[in-house]
């Protein structure tokens with residue numbers, strides 16, 4: 001049973017089969033998909049043995065070419081959903097010195113795509129370009145891509161790119177070898193990053209180093225073709241298996257929604273006996289892939305709910321304008337992990353501040369600044385109960401709508417004796433007494449990007465000299481990314497605003513090129529009122545030598561916060577707190593992507609700028625080449641004070 005059907009997902013294209021040319025596509029579909037184990041067919045649409053007359057240029061559309069699929073009874077729905085068309089490579093020498101060969105190749109490439117489009121095929125796999133010379137090939141594909149824009153069916157062109165080496169090619173790593181990622185990169189740059197040009201990876205037996213492989217996780221890898229030669233046979237029992245690294249690669253590709261294709265083209269006869277059936281020689285290969293799919297970690301509810309937000313640029317929050325709708329609070333309040341961390345931090349602060357013997361006499365003054373609908377007030381009261389300490393709470397909130405809900409919560413729970421609701425901006429509030437503990441939740445995805453430093457500066461004037469701020473510090477982090485999808489999205493808007501605005505993104509189809517590095521740290525309470533909230537940081541990211549070259553489309557931004565002493569949480573990937581859901585990573589784009597080479601240094605400058613009305617970031621790259629300084633004077637994105 002096809003993998004998609006077996007998993008109750010009849011329309012999923014999870015595992016396909018590459019078959020040789022056949023005029024009778026319906027029969028091939030019946031054998032492999034309808035009555036077989038595969039979700040789709042990957043097949044040539046033109047007889048592969050066909051060769052045009054080398055001495056004569058073809059007249060486009062005049063010559064009848066040997067196509068498959070003519071009058072075969074395959075429905076348009078089946079062409080669209082069950083067939084990936086393979087554009088035959090044998091005579092497609094689009095960069096030939098010989099003009100006739102080149103012109104014929106151009107004509108036949110176009111005709112094949114037109115034929116596929118006429119049949120409603122949605123995926124056409126293009127032959128691998130020659131790494132040394134492919135400009136004319138790219139020019140033809142680019143012309144086709146421009147034509148596709150206006151067509152109803154959004155056909156994708158998959159460029160077939162080998163990854164690793166087959167046994168025959170194997171030599172210890174040599175500089176002379178063309179890095180296939182570079183071939184892909186130069187081809188997509190020639191086609192101006194067109195979103196319908198994607199990748200079909202040809203997975204080979206000997207895989208490149210881990211970092212080099214990881215680059216593909218940022219690319220639009222729509223299919224991965226597994227040659228049967230990558231499967232090994234156990235000495236005893238004749239059982240097929242996949243090497244560990246291939247297993248992991250396939251699992252990672254499934255995670256990116258890549259379709260896996262098993263190629264029937266070179267099935268060894270030994271495999272037929274391993275499969276135990278001559279009629280279905282690929283069953284054993286299919287089982288290996290299917291097991292990898294079934295063994296993936298189950299998708300959590302949270303992941304499922306975030307599925308449709310993957311790799312979509314969302315405007316970053318602006319504290320002065322957000323939280324005007326109840327829904328913003330609904331989203332925040334779902335994060336139980338966040339509130340639990342606050343509760344633990346407040347408990348520890350209470351225990352250290354008030355000794356056991358004075359617990360019944362001392363009431364700690366705790367101010368929640370930006371109390372929202374009261375979740376931090378609740379966490380504070382739970383901490384008091386848990387530690388047996390007394391509290392006097394002020395809940396300060398500037399949004400009058402939210403204050404209604406906050407007030408309601410306090411009265412409904414009979415907390416009025418302990419909690420006073422203050423409907424005011426904290427900057428304008430005259431506190432009736434000094435606070436021992438200040439609890440706030442102004443952190444943004446990049447730590448300080450929702451004006452936590454400025455808001456807490458205003459609150460510090462009513463904090464006791466030895467008072468505690470929760471959080472007590474937070475640090476932002478940056479990490480260079482390959483993220484062509486995000487780049488395409490920003491570019492499609494065709495304005496400077498989108499190409500240099502920091503956004504929130506559920507990062508999925510991206511490659512993280514180096515570990516992240518710290519950018520700005522803020523601590524509270526501040527030692528001196530004069531300490532500025534402006535910051536400047538220069539960072540140097542070294543691209544690992546086994547990565548090869550890579551494209552940087554921008555930077556992911558994260559944060560880590562210390563709530564109180566050892567109570568920490570954050571989103572920085574190497575230390576991130578599990579199930580902390582409030583914050584998506586930030587994305588700081590580059591207007592023009594920058595190519596970095598293995599072992600090189602990527603030098604980045606980041607500024608946090610402040611004037612009397614607003615706060616904003618500016619950023620640029622100065623090595624290996626210089627970018628413009630982005631978001632000059634906060635012209636595209638800023639936070640109002």
Ligand SMILES: C[S@@+](CC[C@H](N)C(=O)[O-])C[C@H]1O[C@@H](n2cnc3c(N)ncnc32)[C@H](O)[C@@H]1O
Pocket residue numbers: 319323332333369370371372373374375376396397398399402424425426427440441442455
């Ligand atoms: C991220 S929400 C947190 C709400 C609440 N603490 C929670 O955890 O559900 C931040 C809240 O701070 C409020 N706020 C922002 N700046 C403020 C200021 N200067 N004074 C008072 N409240 C402020 C906003 O209106 C919003 O309700």
